[in-house]
Amino acid sequence: MQNKILYLFGLPGILILGLLLAQCDHQMTAPSSPSFQDSIALYRRTLLSAEQCKECHPKHYREWQTSMHAYAFVDPVFFALDSIGRQRSSGLLDQFCIQCHSPLLPLLGEKMAVGGKAMLPPIAHEGITCDACHKMVIDATPSRGVIALYADSVYRGPIPDPVPNDFHQSRYDERYNQSIVCKSCHDFHTPAGFFIERTFTEWQNSVYPGRNIQCQTCHMKSSPGKVAVSGPERERVHSHIMEGVDIPLVDFPGRDEMIQRVSYLLQYALKMSVFTPESIRRDTVFPVRVELSNTITGHNIPTGSIFERQMWLECLLIDQATGDTLLLSGDMDPNGDLRDQHSEYVQQGLLPLDSQLIVFRGVPLRNGKEIPFFWEADAIYDRTIPPFETRMIHFRIPIASTVQGPCKLRIRLLFRSFPPYLLRKIGLESLIPKLVTFEMERFETTLPVE
Numbered sequence: 001m002q003n004k005i006l007y008l009f010g011l012p013g014i015l016i017l018g019l020l021l022a023q024c025d026h027q028m029t030a031p032s033s034p035s036f037q038d039s040i041a042l043y044r045r046t047l048l049s050a051e052q053c054k055e056c057h058p059k060h061y062r063e064w065q066t067s068m069h070a071y072a073f074v075d076p077v078f079f080a081l082d083s084i085g086r087q088r089s090s091g092l093l094d095q096f097c098i099q100c101h102s103p104l105l106p107l108l109g110e111k112m113a114v115g116g117k118a119m120l121p122p123i124a125h126e127g128i129t130c131d132a133c134h135k136m137v138i139d140a141t142p143s144r145g146v147i148a149l150y151a152d153s154v155y156r157g158p159i160p161d162p163v164p165n166d167f168h169q170s171r172y173d174e175r176y177n178q179s180i181v182c183k184s185c186h187d188f189h190t191p192a193g194f195f196i197e198r199t200f201t202e203w204q205n206s207v208y209p210g211r212n213i214q215c216q217t218c219h220m221k222s223s224p225g226k227v228a229v230s231g232p233e234r235e236r237v238h239s240h241i242m243e244g245v246d247i248p249l250v251d252f253p254g255r256d257e258m259i260q261r262v263s264y265l266l267q268y269a270l271k272m273s274v275f276t277p278e279s280i281r282r283d284t285v286f287p288v289r290v291e292l293s294n295t296i297t298g299h300n301i302p303t304g305s306i307f308e309r310q311m312w313l314e315c316l317l318i319d320q321a322t323g324d325t326l327l328l329s330g331d332m333d334p335n336g337d338l339r340d341q342h343s344e345y346v347q348q349g350l351l352p353l354d355s356q357l358i359v360f361r362g363v364p365l366r367n368g369k370e371i372p373f374f375w376e377a378d379a380i381y382d383r384t385i386p387p388f389e390t391r392m393i394h395f396r397i398p399i400a401s402t403v404q405g406p407c408k409l410r411i412r413l414l415f416r417s418f419p420p421y422l423l424r425k426i427g428l429e430s431l432i433p434k435l436v437t438f439e440m441e442r443f444e445t446t447l448p449v450e
């Protein structure tokens with residue numbers, strides 16, 4: 001099912017191509033063709049910090065500052081995995097991860113070294129900063145991050161008639177309200193060329209492009225206001241918070257607000273329907289069918305970092321007369337892990353395996369076996385829900401003759417961005433208390449027993 005697409009360029013290729021493009025663009029403004037070093041020097045002179053936009057674009061700045069784009073180079077999970085990746089690949093991974101998570105860094109001729117980021121230029125710490133998106137040479141090649149930037153002082157954006165200002169020039173580019181600006185980062189091949197994270201492609205293969213519903217329609221909602229303090233009132237100013245499912249696991253501006261936004265987004269991400277007989281009969285197996293329909297989200301659920309995400313059903317059936325639990329699936333062990341093969345309690349035989357549990361995520365495989373690190377995968381087991389598809393989950397609950405009833409049935413659809421076992425594995429156990437489990441859907445009913 002998975003397409004294998006050849007990964008044509010390694011990082012040197014990316015840099016060279018990046019610089020070629022940068023040179024082409026530069027040639028439009030200056031006749032001399034700069035050398036490799038000159039391009040870096042040019043970038044160093046022209047790239048600006050988000051701080052410099054704050055005065056005139058306070059709303060954009062404030063929102064971006066709380067986004068996962070600004071978090072990208074703060075994210076402890078990213079640094080832990082990046083460092084593990086570089087060690088395990090004996091350096092082969094090199095700057096691969098950074099080209100999307102701090103795209104200005106390679107363009108400035110800087111390198112991520114194992115463990116160290118303190119010495120890097122301040123702008124690299126801004127992660128996916130304003131310049132990365134608004135000076136990007138838009139390129140539809142997946143996995144490329146920012147291939148090159150325009151080394152000038154012109155900000156590209158969606159306004160056809162920007163009023164002039166003393167600080168920068170503006171240029172209209174209609175692609176800013178299209179998904180294409182997100183593609184080079186939100187479609188991902190492993191360094192070996194295996195296509196594993198494909199949010200853009202999932203969207204492209206759905207009905208959404210035909211209805212002109214772009215990434216921005218859902219992730220950058222607009223409201224009337226001023227784009228710049230000195231500018232006119234405009235009908236559409238776009239939110240730059242761009243919430244998805246992830247929240248900062250360290251102190252970071254706007255963490256609480258982000259938790260609320262993610263919670264809201266997840267409550268409107270899919271539709272859950274539950275089907276059961278009208279009563280429970282003793283000495284039979286009671287069937288519960290749950291249907292999950294992705295009728296609202298513009299790509300698979302979950303999407304992107306599907307190897308880290310967990311979406312699952314918790315199913316609880318209780319005999320209210322006796323208080324006995326007739327079924328509990330989707331609960332957590334004392335470590336906070338689901339009772340699957342990753343649970344230490346299950347591994348040690350202290351708790352039974354949750355045989356009815358299904359987790360919606362992607363499992364990275366190598367030679368047919370599950371592996372912990374997604375970039376080493378040569379295949380994936382994909383359990384995500386594409387747009388306008390439905391997945392059915394069946395729970396089969398044995399009912400003993402001693403059950404009295406009535407019984408309470410509760411089904412919840414839950415989501416979290418990281419499982420605790422992963423954080424323990426990469427040495428970030430201390431962040432586990434910061435994880436939030438979101439309730440996406442809830443169903444409750446009381447059933448008589450016959």
Ligand code: HEC
Nearest residue numbers: 077078081082096097100143185186188246303304305375
């Ligand atoms: C093609 C661009 C690209 C490359 C290359 C890339 N990432 Fe990402 N990464 C993303 C995007 C986009 C997301 C957000 C996707 C989502 O949340 O579903 C992301 C999310 C993540 C996350 C989850 C976010 C979080 O809060 O921690 C981690 C961890 C991560 N990447 C690690 C890595 C590592 C390690 C590498 C190198 C092996 C890497 N990435 C390479 C684009 C990239």
Ligand code: HEC
Nearest residue numbers: 053056130155157158159162163165167170171227228231
């Ligand atoms: C001195 C004030 C000022 C500063 C500083 C400033 N801008 Fe602007 N910017 C403006 C004005 C004014 C507009 C036009 C607004 C309008 O027409 O509604 C604008 C428009 C834009 C646009 C839209 C262009 C288009 O045609 O769609 C982008 C993108 C942009 N700025 C990015 C930035 C970034 C990034 C920074 C920081 C590096 C920045 N600006 C700093 C005043 C400023």
Ligand code: HEC
Nearest residue numbers: 182186200203214215218244245269297298301302303304
């Ligand atoms: C029709 C609305 C809609 C459209 C269009 C849409 N999204 Fe989403 N997106 C959502 C919702 C709802 C969620 C939360 C559920 C989920 O994780 O899939 C989400 C989640 C995400 C996440 C986090 C996913 C995860 O599980 O880690 C990323 C990254 C993302 N979207 C990027 C994009 C990009 C890039 C595009 C365009 C190619 C896009 N989205 C188009 C609604 C949309």
Ligand code: HEC
Nearest residue numbers: 050053057060061064128129130133158176177216237238
């Ligand atoms: C991840 C990419 C990305 C980042 C980072 C980003 N922007 Fe934008 N920005 C966009 C896109 C895309 C649009 C157009 C949205 C649309 O028209 O649907 C936009 C629109 C704008 C506009 C035009 C007015 C509007 O609201 O439509 C301004 C001004 C702007 N951004 C400023 C900034 C500033 C300042 C920063 C940093 C503090 C920033 N942007 C960071 C992608 C980005």
Ligand code: HEC
Nearest residue numbers: 068072075100101103181182185215219242243244245246
């Ligand atoms: C330069 C690369 C880059 C571009 C361009 C980019 N993104 Fe991202 N985006 C990322 C990375 C990397 C992350 C994850 C950061 C992290 O958590 O460490 C991310 C995170 C996100 C998230 C949050 C995901 C989550 O799990 O919560 C959403 C939503 C998102 N991006 C939407 C967009 C949209 C919409 C666009 C286009 C307008 C866009 N991005 C353009 C690299 C990019």
